[in-house]
Amino acid sequence: MSEVTLRQLEYFAAVAETQSITGAARRCHVSQAAVSLALSQLEQALGVSLAIRRRGKGVSLTPEGQVVATRARQMTDQVADLAAVLDQVHGQLSGRLVIGVFRTLAMHAVPVLVDWFTTRHPQVELDFVEGSGPDIQEAMLAGRLQLCVVYEAQVLPDCTAELLMETRRQAVLSPEHPLAGQRTVSLAELAPFPAILMDEEPALQRTIAEYARAGVEPDVRWRSASVQAIHNVVGRNLAYSLLMQPSPVSPEGQPLTFLPLAGNSSTNSVMAALPAGVTRSALVEESLAALRAHWGTAGPLTRPGGPPTVE
Incomplete structure (x- = not known):
């Protein structure tokens, strides 16, 4: 050779x-x-x-x-990391960092990472790829990305995952909704009311299946791949939805109420997915530090790859 x-x-x-x-x-x-x-x-x-x-x-x-x-990216990253290690002596990092973000988590993760690296490590060339959980992880395994931010249910078997924030899906309603005053709400109680659901597979399919297991059929009037659009529809009291990340108001400034789902003990936490068996670079470690600081994770808690039973 x-x-x-x-x-x-x-x-x-x-x-x-x-x-x-x-x-x-x-x-x-x-x-x-x-x-x-x-x-x-x-x-x-x-x-x-x-x-x-x-x-x-x-x-x-x-x-x-x-x-x-995949190997070429790992090797070039390791060589670049030599310079990053030297930069760390002077408190600076440099190099190129590409992070994949599940599209509905981008509004939470991207601003944090941009702020963190702009403030602390301005020499880092930071870029993002937004898309579905499987697509961005496949791109990472193909060597095009170094880290992905996804939900627990989306982690692929060839990846390891680190907990960033424990989350459970909640019902989001307008404060004017008839069920908004309850402490918790069940799928059976929600089913008769108009719903706008997240149009993202396999989440949508699993959500419909959960209603079926509860013995009810939801009145799904609309579907959207935009969390912001869903917030606005709910804020206008036109429908309720089921979402992971709480927000006090919609983009239009209307108040939102998030209620726990009765009997929902399963988590679908925000995770950092990385290629299994790959040594983490200084840039990846710095990214994890930024995300942990944002979501209040005390320290690394890894979980094996592969989806749980709910999303």
Whole structure:
């Protein structure tokens, strides 16, 4: 096997992350020809095809390429971490950090991380990828991200997870709703009233199944993938919903009431998902420190990957 260089791995990790030769060249501040040459040399050195180049459609990784991309990202991160360790001596971190965030958690996690790194480590190049829980974790396992913020039910088996905040789903209602004055509320009590539910699978499917187990059928008038839109509809007292993260008011400024669901003892906590068996870089550890500080987690509490029974 020919010699594999760190530069080849760096360029290939950028190709895997951007899924584009052009994007990788831009990311690494080199020409497209340099990235293409490095990719070809790496394929020749390893004796396998790592990527399928499609004119006008970017780059798709082969199965071998997906494996190599994960390792390439880990190795380049570890090398970058050497500089970060030296920077830590002077109280500063640097380098590129890409974090995946489940789309409904972005409004909570992104501002915290931006504030934390801008204030404490302005030399860090921070970026985010928002999407579904499985999609962002697959991107992380493919080497394109270093950390994901997801719900417990979404953690994939190939990931380890660290608790950031213990949460349970609650009913959200307008204070004018007939059930708003109760201490708790059941699905059976909610079922006759109009509902707007989170349009996110598998959460929606599991929610409907929970109503069925309770022997009732909800009056689902609307569905939305936007938490803010749901808050506004509920704030106008047009429907109730079931959500994880409490908020005192809607974006329109209307008050909201969150009530525990009667008999709901299962958690679906906010978790940091990481690739299993991968050494954490200083940047990842700093991210976890920021998220723990925000959500009030005393310290790391890891749980194995794989979904619990509810979401």
